[in-house]
Structures are given as structure tokens and as C-alpha cells.
Amino acid sequence: MELFYQACEIIATGAEIIMLLYFNSKLLECRYQGWKNRIFQVSSFLVIFGYMLLSEKIFSIYDPVSDIIVLLLYIFYALLSTKSAKIYQIVFPTICIIAIMTINVIVHIVISSVFELQSQQLIAEQSNLRVATLFITKFLFFLLMQILLNQIHLKKARFHKKEFLSIFVVFFISAILTLYAAQLQYDSDQTSVKQFVIVFFIGIVLINICVFSLFSLLAEKNQKELQYTILQAQFEEQKKTYDSLYTVYHNLQILQHDMKNELLCVQKNILDGNDEKAIAMLEQITREKISNFRSYVKTGNDLIDMVLNIKLNYAKEKGIVISCFIDTDFSGFDADDLVNLLANALDNAIEASVQQKEKREIAISIKGKRNYLWIEIRNMISDSVLRKNAELFTTKSNRKYHGFGTESIRNIVGKYDGGTEYYEKDGWFVLDIMMQKAV
Secondary structure, X not given: OHHHHHHHHHHHHHHHHHHHHHHHHHHHOEOOOHHHHHHHHHHHHHHHHHHHHHOOOOOOOOOHHHHHHHHHHHHHHHHHHEOOOHHHHHHHHHHHHHHHHHHHHHHHHXXXXXXXXXXXXXXXXXXXXHHHHHHHHHHHHHHHHXXXXXXXXXXXXXXXXXXXXHHHHHHHHHHHHHHHHHHHHHHOOOHHHHHHHHHHHHHHHXXXXXXXXXXXXXXXXXXXXXXXXXXXXXXXXXHHHHHHHHHHHHHHHHHHHHHHHHHHHHHHHHHOOOHHHHHHHHHHHHHHOHHHOOOOOOOOOHHHHHHHHHHHXXXXXXXXXXXXXXXXXXXXXXXXXXXXXXXXXXHHHHHHHHOOOOOOEEEEEEEEEOOEEEEEEEEEOOOOOOOOOOOOOOOOOOOOOOOOHHHHHHHHHHHOOOEEEEEEEOOEEEEEEEEEOOO
């Protein structure tokens, strides 16, 4: 029978680990797919289960220090294998540990009171009651996690460093206090201690629910502030675009005035028989006036043409080689959205290219594919960008006012049920965008 009871302990522990890994990956979204995800899941299970087996946690008297190490392993797993915000990767495994410990303690108190047993007996002695307790606690935990999965829908969270640290400290300290309160309950069978532990656990759960609600509100507030900042950045980008348009228009007026006078001089030279001088003047006009601003694209949308040509002429001034292919009419998209998207994407490509000592080149491809608009903007790189900066955070010193171009692009693309992808291939940094046309 001893082997049977040990097998039940091992099965219950393995089931708990599988549930924790499953619920963490389900709620926080797996970073990997297919066989990579399966390998990571199995490896994580073996590491956590192996630690619990080697530390004799499965068969030993309850030890809170061992559970703290297990909690850290779950957090480490979430950070490595999931792609949600880091605050969720830390908080949710902590909530899971608090939940399962609360269930364990309450079930143990109830069963030990009903059957008039000491708490240590229920843990240490191998019996049918111990087996029943194990599977009752795991089943209740499974039900609770299923409810949480159905009720909790994680949103994008953005916190300042102090907010992040405060939230982490509250949940982590709550977990540690919960584990040590459990030890207090198992070490003492006094009724007053059990009552205190129950009240303590209820208090911890309520406090964590309140803190989780507050930090959700804080995340929503910070997200609204971010949206406001992005809108400000988009407004500034639009202002820059329209200022550029005014500058181009003003320069064209000057060019028109100068050309009129210079062409009169050319005409006079021709009438006077000074053909060589007239030809020299025409060559000078072509070289110095007409060639200054090149029209790279003509899509039929004046606003988009203006933005693309201004950005591409600016790139040309910076010594960047430009190639541009456009095969679509941009119907089904708001022109202002496309202006903001293209302006931000080209600004990023030009800024990255300017920092290159060599290989300054940008390639633009915009096509219509069925009901979608596909935009690909590539710029040549000498070193990997994503290896050093996978999240594409701004490298400028004042991050409060910079680094919203990428976020702005994602917001605009999301408006059209599209997606963005950044990757590197054959010495190119590539921004790939797909957006669905509005019906």
C-alpha cells in the first residue's frame, strides 16, 4: 500500500504542475508554437517536478521555503515561454500559488475538523483520507482556474517602473505570507490558530482581489495616456507633413517666379542669335532648378503622393538609394491614416539608414492583394537590430516624447484588422504590413 500512496502523491503533484503550466500558458499566450512549445512545456515540467522530487517536497513535511523556490520557477517559466506583459507574467503565477495554497489550507482545516485529526497527520500519514484530500484540492483548483480563464481577459498593460515594482512587491509578499501562514496552520492544532489562519487567508485573497482591480484600472489609465500621447505624436506628424507641403508649395512659387524670368532671358538669347548661351542657361535651369525635387511616385492620391515624395526626396538628400513600387489605388482606406502610417514607417527607415556608414538603401513595395493592402518597407542594415532591441524601443534619451512611431503604426493597422511583422533577412530590416480594406 505504501507504493500506492506514494504513487498518488506523485500523480497529484504532477497534475498540479501540468495545470499550473497549462493555465499560465493559456492565459498569458505562448511565445512558441508547435513542437517548440511542446518541448518547452515538457522541459519546464521535468525541471519543476525534478526539483520537487529531489528536494523531497512531495513526501516531506510542509516547507514554505521550498514553495517559494517553486514559485520562482513558475515565474521564470512564464517570463521565458509567454508573450504577455511582464507584470502579468509575474503576477499570474503568484496568484496561482496563492490560490492553490488557500484551497489546500481551507480543505485541510475542514477535513481535519470533521474527522478530528491534527493537520500534520493529514499531511504526513499515508491514508485513503490523505489521497481523497489530494484530489479534492486539485479538482477545486482546476475549477477555480477554469473560472478565471473564462472571466479574465488580459489587456495590454503599461506601467512605470515604480508602479511595476509596487505591484510586484504586493503580490510577492502576499505569496510569502500565505506560505508561512500555511506552515503556522500545519504546525499548530489550536482552534484559535486555525481561526486566525482562515481569517488571514480570506484577508489576503480580498486584498489581492482589490490590488488586482486597482492595477487593472491603473493599466487602463496608463493605456489611455499612451493613446493620448500617440494621438499627439500623430498630430505633430501631420503638422510636419502639412508644413512640408507648405514649404514645397512656397518653393514652387519661387521656382515659378524665377523660371519665368530665366526663360525670358533664354528667349531673348535665342532671338538675338546667342544659341550657345541659351542652351547653357537651359542646362543650368534643368540642373539647378528642375532636378532639385524629384517626383518618385504618382498614385492618384495627392496627399499620399505628397508625403511619399517629400520623404523620399529627404532620403535622397541624405545619400540613401531609393526604390519604390506601388500597384494599388488605396481605396477603402482613410488618407490621413495612410499618411500617418507611411510617414512613421519611412521616418524609422530613414533614421536607421542615416546611422549606417555604408549600404544606405530603402526599398518600398505597396500592393493590393484581393481585399488587403500589403506594404513592405525595407532598409539595409550592417548589424542585427532585433537581436539588440527585440521590442524596438526608442534609443533616444527622452523616451517620454519619443518612440511612439511603432505604436502608432500598430494602432492604425489594428483599426483595419491587420497585422505588422518585423524581421530581418539577407541584410535587410523589413517592416511587413497587411491591412483589410474597409467595406
